[in-house]
Amino acid sequence: MTIYPAMYALGISTTDANLLRLDSARALGLGNYTKAWDDEIFTESLWHTLRWVVVNAGGQMLVALPVALLLNTGFRGRGMVRAAILVPWVVPGAVVAIIWRYMVDANYGVLNDVLLRLGVIAETIAWIGEPLPSFIVISTATIWAGFPFFAVTLLAALQVIPEDLYEAARIDGAGAWQRFTKVTLPLLMPTILLLLLLRTIWLAHSVDLIFLMSNGGPGYNNYTVAVYSFILTWSQLLLGYPSALVIMLSVVLLIASVFYIRSIERSREWM
Amino acid sequence: MGAQGVLDWRKGPATGLAAFLIVFVALAPFYWIFNIAVTPEEQSFTQGIRYLPTAFTLDNFVGIFEAVSFGRAFVNSVVVAVSVTAFTIVLSLGAAYAFARFNFRGRRLLIVSLLLIYMLPGILLLVPMMVIFRTLGILNTYPALILAEATHAVPFGVWLLTNYFASLPRELEEAAQVDGCDRMGAMLRIALPLAVPGIVAAALFVFIASWNNFLFAFMFTSGESVRTLPVLLRMFVMGESGVYWGRVMAGAMLTTLPVAIAFLFFQRYLIRGLAAGAVKG
Numbered sequence: 001m002t003i004y005p006a007m008y009a010l011g012i013s014t015t016d017a018n019l020l021r022l023d024s025a026r027a028l029g030l031g032n033y034t035k036a037w038d039d040e041i042f043t044e045s046l047w048h049t050l051r052w053v054v055v056n057a058g059g060q061m062l063v064a065l066p067v068a069l070l071l072n073t074g075f076r077g078r079g080m081v082r083a084a085i086l087v088p089w090v091v092p093g094a095v096v097a098i099i100w101r102y103m104v105d106a107n108y109g110v111l112n113d114v115l116l117r118l119g120v121i122a123e124t125i126a127w128i129g130e131p132l133p134s135f136i137v138i139s140t141a142t143i144w145a146g147f148p149f150f151a152v153t154l155l156a157a158l159q160v161i162p163e164d165l166y167e168a169a170r171i172d173g174a175g176a177w178q179r180f181t182k183v184t185l186p187l188l189m190p191t192i193l194l195l196l197l198l199r200t201i202w203l204a205h206s207v208d209l210i211f212l213m214s215n216g217g218p219g220y221n222n223y224t225v226a227v228y229s230f231i232l233t234w235s236q237l238l239l240g241y242p243s244a245l246v247i248m249l250s251v252v253l254l255i256a257s258v259f260y261i262r263s264i265e266r267s268r269e270w271m
Numbered sequence: 272m273g274a275q276g277v278l279d280w281r282k283g284p285a286t287g288l289a290a291f292l293i294v295f296v297a298l299a300p301f302y303w304i305f306n307i308a309v310t311p312e313e314q315s316f317t318q319g320i321r322y323l324p325t326a327f328t329l330d331n332f333v334g335i336f337e338a339v340s341f342g343r344a345f346v347n348s349v350v351v352a353v354s355v356t357a358f359t360i361v362l363s364l365g366a367a368y369a370f371a372r373f374n375f376r377g378r379r380l381l382i383v384s385l386l387l388i389y390m391l392p393g394i395l396l397l398v399p400m401m402v403i404f405r406t407l408g409i410l411n412t413y414p415a416l417i418l419a420e421a422t423h424a425v426p427f428g429v430w431l432l433t434n435y436f437a438s439l440p441r442e443l444e445e446a447a448q449v450d451g452c453d454r455m456g457a458m459l460r461i462a463l464p465l466a467v468p469g470i471v472a473a474a475l476f477v478f479i480a481s482w483n484n485f486l487f488a489f490m491f492t493s494g495e496s497v498r499t500l501p502v503l504l505r506m507f508v509m510g511e512s513g514v515y516w517g518r519v520m521a522g523a524m525l526t527t528l529p530v531a532i533a534f535l536f537f538q539r540y541l542i543r544g545l546a547a548g549a550v551k552g
Binding site: 067092 | 289293296298300303304384392395398401403405479483486489490500502504508516520523527530531534541542
C-alpha cells in the first residue's frame, strides 16, 4: 500500500507528467534532476530548508529540555501542568496557523500592541509580510506546537534515570549543576539525539504551517524544498518535477541520517 | 516523590513561577481564540485591541453554520476520522498480535519495513496517490482521504500495538490454552481485554492525526461535499471577500474542541503510550 506509491514517485520523477495530461507524459531521464540545479527557487529553498530545520529542531529542544527538567522535579500539580502543555500538540495545524497569524496581524495583532506599549518598536510591523519577521513568526508557531511532544518524551527518559545515581553523585560532592552535566545529560543524550533526528526528518518534509501561514511567502522567502514541491503540485498540477525535488530531499536526509547514526554509535564506543 | 535532585529549588516560588509561565505560554493563544470568537465582529475592528471581552455574543458561532458550510465540514471530519480509526485498529490488531506472539520467517524484515514506511514523508506520497486516486476515479470522495491517511496510520498502529502486546505476559494466554482455550480464544478473551489501554492510546493518536490532517485533505477533497474542517478553515482565512476574524475564531474553537476534550479525558493513556514508544523506540 505504501511501497508501491514510493516506487511510483521514483518513476514519475523521470517524466514531465502533469495531472491534466497523464497519458502523454514524456520520459526525461534525469532531466528533472539536472534542471533543478538551474532553478534558483530550488537552490534558494535548499538554504531555507536548512535554516528551517536547524532553527526549529534546535528551538524545540532548547524549550523542551528545561520544561522536562521542571516537570521531573515532581512538584504539586505536575500532572496538570503536563496536560496543559500538551494541549498545543493536539491542536490542528490549521488552527495553530490561524491563531498565530491573527496574533501577529499588522492591524489587529496583540504582538504589535504589546511591543508598542513596551516601547520595543516605534510602529507596527507587518510580521507576515516581511522576509525575516515572517520566518520568526512561523518558527515560533512551529516551536509552540512542537515542543510539548519533545518535552514529554524527554520527561519519560528522565524518569527512568535511577535515583541512586544522583544520590551517589551527591555523596561524592557534586553540586546541582554538576549532577546535571555529569549524570542527567549523558544519560539523556541518546534520547535527545534520536529526537533531534526524527524531528529533523519531520520538519524537512513538513508543509502545513509554512503554507497555511504565508503560502511560503513573502515572495519565495519561506520556500523550503517540501513547500516548493507542494506548491508546484497544487497550483500547476505538475507531478514529475516536484517528485524529483522531494526525492532529492529524501535521499539527502537518508544519507545524512545514516552518517548521523554511525557517528553517534562511534562516539558511544569511546565513552 | 520522584525528586531527581537536579533542581534543588524545586519546592520554592521559582518552580511555581516557572510552571505558571510555561502553562501561560502554552494556553494563552487559546484564550485569544475565545476572546475574538465571542466579541461582536464590528467591535473587534473599531475599538482597538481589548484584552478582555467587553461584550459577549454567539453570533459568530451562528454565522459559521449559516454563511459557510461549517456543519457539513464537521460531519465530513467526523466520518473520515472515525473511519480511519476503525480501519486502522481492525487491521493493526491482528498484525500486531502476530508480530508480538509468533516467530515467523521474515518477521524482523516486516517490522523494519513497517517502520520505514511510517517514516516515509506524506509529501513524497502525495503525487503517486493523486495519480492513483484519479485513475480509480475516487478523487474528492471519502475513500480517497481515508486510504491516504491509513498509509500512515496503519504502520503506526501496528507498531504501537506490537509493543503493547509484547509487554503483556505470555503466560496468561498459555494458561488459558492449557485450560482448553484455543489460540484464537486466548487472543480474544485474554490478550485483547488486557490490551485495551494500548488500543485506546492507538485509536486516539490515529483519531487526532486524522482530525488534524491538512495536507491530504487539502489535495484530495476540494469539493464541499467531502471538505474537512482544516481545509475549510484555510478557506476562511484565504477568502477573497475579506476575513471575518470573529467567525474564523469561532470555527477554530469548534475545530479544536473535539480533540482537546478527547485528549484531556484520555491523556493518561496517551502519555503512557508516548512513554512506551519513547523508551522502546
